Structures are given as structure tokens and as C-alpha cells.
Amino acid sequence: MVSESNQLVARRYQLMRELGRGGMGVVWEGYDTLLNRQVAIKEVLLPDGLSPGEQERHLMRTAREARTAAKLNHPSVVAVYDVVEEGGRPWIVMELVAHPSLEQVVATSGALPVRQAADVGRQVLSALKAAHEAGILHRDVKPANILIADDGRVVLMDFGIATVEGDASLTRTGMVTGSPSFLAPERVRADEAGPPSDLWSLGATLFAAMVGRSPFDRGEAMATINALLNEEPDYRRIPPVMHPVLKGLLRKEPAERVNIEEADRLLAAIEVAVKPAYTDLPEKKPGSGRGRAVLAVAAAAVVVVAGGAVAYFKFASPAEGAPRTAQPAAAASPLTPSPSQPSATAGTPSATPTPTVRRPRPAVRAWNSRDGWSILRPFGWRGALRESSTEWTRPDGNAHLGVQALFSSVDPNQILRDSEETLRQEGQEVISRGRRVVTHRGAKAVEWEFSWTAASTAGTRWIRPGMTYHEVRRAVVSGETAYILSWTVAQDQWLRNRGLMRQVIDSFTVKA
Numbered sequence: 300m301v302s303e304s305n306q307l308v309a310r311r312y313q314l315m316r317e318l319g320r321g322g323m324g325v326v327w328e329g330y331d332t333l334l335n336r337q338v339a340i341k342e343v344l345l346p347d348g349l350s351p352g353e354q355e356r357h358l359m360r361t362a363r364e365a366r367t368a369a370k371l372n373h374p375s376v377v378a379v380y381d382v383v384e385e386g387g388r389p390w391i392v393m394e395l396v397a398h399p400s401l402e403q404v405v406a407t408s409g410a411l412p413v414r415q416a417a418d419v420g421r422q423v424l425s426a427l428k429a430a431h432e433a434g435i436l437h438r439d440v441k442p443a444n445i446l447i448a449d450d451g452r453v454v455l456m457d458f459g460i461a462t463v464e465g466d467a468s469l470t471r472t473g474m475v476t477g478s479p480s481f482l483a484p485e486r487v488r489a490d491e492a493g494p495p496s497d498l499w500s501l502g503a504t505l506f507a508a509m510v511g512r513s514p515f516d517r518g519e520a521m522a523t524i525n526a527l528l529n530e531e532p533d534y535r536r537i538p539p540v541m542h543p544v545l546k547g548l549l550r551k552e553p554a555e556r557v558n559i560e561e562a563d564r565l566l567a568a569i570e571v572a573v574k575p576a577y578t579d580l581p582e583k584k585p586g587s588g589r590g591r592a593v594l595a596v597a598a599a600a601v602v603v604v605a606g607g608a609v610a611y612f613k614f615a616s617p618a619e620g621a622p623r624t625a626q627p628a629a630a631a632s633p634l635t636p637s638p639s640q641p642s643a644t645a646g647t648p649s650a651t652p653t654p655t656v657r658r659p660r661p662a663v664r665a666w667n668s669r670d671g672w673s674i675l676r677p678f679g680w681r682g683a684l685r686e687s688s689t690e691w692t693r694p695d696g697n698a699h700l701g702v703q704a705l706f707s708s709v710d711p712n713q714i715l716r717d718s719e720e721t722l723r724q725e726g727q728e729v730i731s732r733g734r735r736v737v738t739h740r741g742a743k744a745v746e747w748e749f750s751w752t753a754a755s756t757a758g759t760r761w762i763r764p765g766m767t768y769h770e771v772r773r774a775v776v777s778g779e780t781a782y783i784l785s786w787t788v789a790q791d792q793w794l795r796n797r798g799l800m801r802q803v804i805d806s807f808t809v810k811a
Contacts, residue, residue: 307332308390309383312340328395331380338380341391362389367435375426377446377456396454401508402442406684410669411508413538417569419445420505420544422453424566427501428559431494438492440500441481442507442684479523480513484551487524495553498562502548510536511669511684514549518687518705536669540569662799663806668702672782675806676700677799692761697789698796699761700803705781711745711774714781718772719747728752728767739775740808746773750790769793771800777809 306314313330318339320326329340343361345354362382369379381392401419405411411419423445430437439457446454479487483499486492506514514532517523532549534542544565547557557565663675668689676682677700680691688703705714715734723729732748752767767790775782784807786800 308340308385312392314340337395339393339395343389343391358389364435365389365391367433371429371433373426373429375422375453375455377454396446398446398448398454400443401445401447402684404447405442405508405511406682406689410511413540414570414573416505416508417566419453419508420501420566421563423455423501424559424563426455427497436494437497440497440504442504479520480516484528485553487528495556498548498556502545506532506537506545516687540572663803670704671810673808674702675803677803696761697792699787701785703783711776714774714783715745715747715772718783722751727754742775744773744775746771773804
């Protein structure tokens with residue numbers, strides 16, 4: 300594997316910096332030295348445990364499908380420019396796309412309005428239709444692989460190169476590489492998977508666009524697999540107008556699912572039936588109504604590349620896309636007389652100075668999760684929605700807030716013990732500063748305070764190797780769900796951020 304940037308691949312493509320990695324490869328920001336343009340380069344990695352023959356077939360199929368994908372010419376498909384071989388494996392050279400993913404839009408701005416969700420679905424269907432007609436299966440349709448431009452254009456990434464058809468790793472190891480939340484049941488069963496599998500994944504993706512997570516996500520891989528094989532989605536939080544298309548896409552048996560044409564007809568009917576939530580997004584003011592989902596990220600500088608990796612995103616404060624909630628009382632703006640206001644004119648003793656409203660920047664802003672919890676998260680921090688967690692990172696990268704949901708009623712003490720064991724196994728210098736039982740809004744909770752030094756990024760962009768962090772983790776159990784609240788800040792900034800930490804952690808609430 301390439302470990303240093305600026306290396307040339309195929310004596311043409313320069314690797315500038317790593318943007319993200321997953322089970323199927325590493326994504327690099329690259330530069331085409333021949334055509335003088337920026338590109339995204341995916342270094343395809345082989346699954347562990349393959350025989351030499353399987354490796355060869357895997358590489359040949361990946362290269363063949365990538366070359367086929369390069370022939371696609373569709374506005375909703377990320378362009379594949381080239382496929383080269385270096386170091387015995389394929390490298391896929393693609394368009395570098397500068398739009399936020401659907402995952403980021405939902406995490407930052409909340410659920411999509413119904414009409415916009417229908418529009419996103421239709422554009423993805425159009426891309427899938429073009430791919431299926433060319434003999435290409437996507438196999439990894441999910442919110443992280445769908446990009447949304449500020450003009451509403453939708454782009455689907457990673458055609459034909461996300462996974463390999465017939466990959467035996469599911470049955471060989473009994474495990475799933477990556478999150479199974481958006482996989483079709485037949486893929487989990489290692490049955491024959493065709494175009495209907497992509498439609499299932501689109502159904503789960505549209506569900507997540509309106510709720511915040513896949514309908515089958517249970518926080519742990521095997522529990523999620525059991526849910527998608529044996530349980531039906533809970534549609535109670537989905538607008539009724541979306542039920543027919545989602546139920547049609549999420550049928551367990553591929554032969555019973557709606558096809559692309561029928562799904563498109565159902566989504567088109569929704570667009571007609573539902574009044575637009577917005578008219579002209581570029582002219583809407585930040586935070587004005589439900590049409591803010593795209594506008595909220597219009598001020599973002601985002602690099603999103605193939606492989607499902609959101610590589611870089613930075614949101615400007617004026618376009619902060621918080622859910623539709625009132626600001627907390629702590630952020631109320633006082634009325635104070637303007638110091639420059641002239642005194643009352645003689646002869647008009649009743650005149651009084653005109654007060655000027657001064658609106659100080661709030662320290663926190665309320666966030667209401669679609670999963671039934673809320674928290675006061677720090678204002679201006681960048682948000683990200685994961686499979687079973689939500690997180691925010693301060694723009695300078697030195698502070699982080701996370702909320703992780705575990706579908707387990709395990710004792711909170713055990714949850715934190717498991718958390719500590721995992722942290723220590725990663726080779727970090729962990730110094731415990733105490734664990735104590737606390738009362739969190741009337742419920743028993745356990746809090747662990749500690750410091751640790753990062754040995755590596757561990758696949759997390761905000762972590763800086765060699766930096767020492769101070770962290771508090773609080774485990775709160777509500778019903779059958781446990782939540783781990785984590786607040787992490789650079790050690791030398793701990794004291795001056797402690798008050799804000801307490802305000803944020805103590806604000807966490809689960810709806811009854």
C-alpha cells in the first residue's frame with residue numbers, strides 16, 4: 300500500500316493526500332500530470348483471505364467493471380476517467396466532485412422535505428437505470444455515496460467498483476465487510492443479486508433521508524443483519540405519502556419489489572401531490588423553512604470522492620443548518636441602549652433613546668435527533684451522521700462531541716468498561732482520572748474521565764497523532780437503548796472548555 304503522498308501511479312497520476320479509506324480501498328486526492336487537472340484516485344484493496352486465483356479474478360472483474368463504468372455518460376454519475384494497474388492492483392481514476400453527501404446534508408440540516416426526497420430518489424433511479432442497461436450493478440447505494448449540489452443536482456458515486464458480485468466473503472467468514480445497513484437481504488444471504496438489490500438499497504437510503512438512519516440499523520452488524528432479514532421497517536415516522544414507494548422498494552424478495560419504472564412513477568406522483576417546500580433555493584435565506592436542506596450546505600467547501608468517504612467539509616456559520624428548533628434561553632439577545640444614540644432634542648422631553656438589539660453569537664444550539672433524543676451542541680461545529688452515532692467537531696479540529704446509540708440494556712458500568720478496553724487495545728496511552736455514578740435527568744448514569752494520546756488517526760479525521768486529549772464519556776441507558784456521550788478536547792484547552800462541556804453533556808434528553 301502506498302504510504303507516502305506525491306507518489307506517481309502509472310507514471311502519470313500524482314497522489315497528493317489521503318482523503319478516506321474503507322474495506323474496499325483508499326481514496327486519494329490526486330493530480331493528472333498529463334491533462335493538468337485534479338482527480339480522485341481509488342486504490343482498490345483486496346479482501347483478506349482470498350486465494351491467489353480469487354485475487355486474480357477479483358482484480359480482473361474490478362478492472363473490467365470500472366472500464367465499463369467509464370463508458371457511462373449521465374449527469375447523475377461520477378465520471379470514471381481511467382483504470383490503471385500499479386503494484387499488482389487496480390487504481391480507479393475519477394472525477395473529483397465538490398458536493399456534500401446526502402449523509403452530510405441530513406446530519407447538518409435534518410430530514411429532507413418529502414418533495415426533495417422524491418426528487419433525489421428519481422435522480423438516483425435515472426442513474427441506476429443507465430447503469431443497469433449497461434450491465435453495471437452499483438451494489439453500494441447509501442447516503443454517503445449520493446452527492447447533492449446546491450442547485451439540486453444529485454450525483455451517485457462508485458458505480459460497479461464498490462463491491463464484487465458473488466463475493467464469497469459473507470458465507471466464508473459469516474461476517475459482513477462494512478456496514479450492512481443498506482444491503483439487500485439477498486446479498487446478505489449470498490444469493491444471486493441483480494438490479495433489484497440496488498433498488499432495495501435506494502429504499503433504505505430514502506428512509507434514512509427522512510429519519511436519519513437506515514430502517515434496519517441496530518447499532519451492531521449481526522443485529523442489523525437479523526433485522527433486515529426478519530423484521531419490517533417501522534414507518535410511523537415516515538410521511539404516509541412516502542409509504543407506497545418505500546414498501547415497494549423494501550420487499551424482502553427481489554421478485555416482489557417494484558422496478559425502476561414503477562418506483563419512478565410513484566415518486567413522480569409524490570412530487571405532483573406535495574406542495575413544494577421551497578421555490579428558488581439560491582434566493583432563500585439560511586434557516587428559512589424546510590427548504591434549507593441544500594442551502595444549508597451551499598456555503599460549504601466540501602470534497603467528496605468515490606468510495607463513500609466524505610473527505611473534507613467545512614461549514615460557514617451563517618449557513619449553519621440546525622434543525623427547526625428554538626434557540627436555548629442562554630442565547631437570548633438582551634436589549635441595550637446604543638452608546639451612539641444622540642440625546643433627546645430640547646422641547647421634546649418625552650423622547651427616549653432608541654434601543655439597539657445586540658445579538659451575541661450563541662454558545663450552543665439545540666439539535667433534535669430523528670431518533671428521539673436532543674442535545675445542545677456547540678454553535679458552529681461541523682456535524683456528521685454515522686450509522687449509529689452523531690458527532691460534531693470544532694472547526695479547528697481540537698474538540699469533538701459525539702452521541703453513540705447502542706441497542707442494548709447492558710449496565711452503563713459495563714458499557715464504559717468495554718469502551719476502555721477497546722481504547723487501550725488500540726495502543727493509546729490512556730490515563731484514567733476516575734469513574735463515578737451520576738444522575739442524568741433523574742436516571743442513573745456512569746461517567747468516565749480520562750486522558751489519552753493518539754497513536755494514529757484510527758480512521759478518524761479529527762484525531763491528530765501524537766496529540767494528548769482530555770475526554771469525558773457518560774453512559775446513559777434509556778429503555779433498551781444505551782447512549783455514550785463523549786466530549787473530547789486537546790489537553791491544554793480542557794479547563795477553559797469544561798463549563799461548556801457540562802452544559803452540553805447535561806442537556807442530553809431522550810423523549811419518553
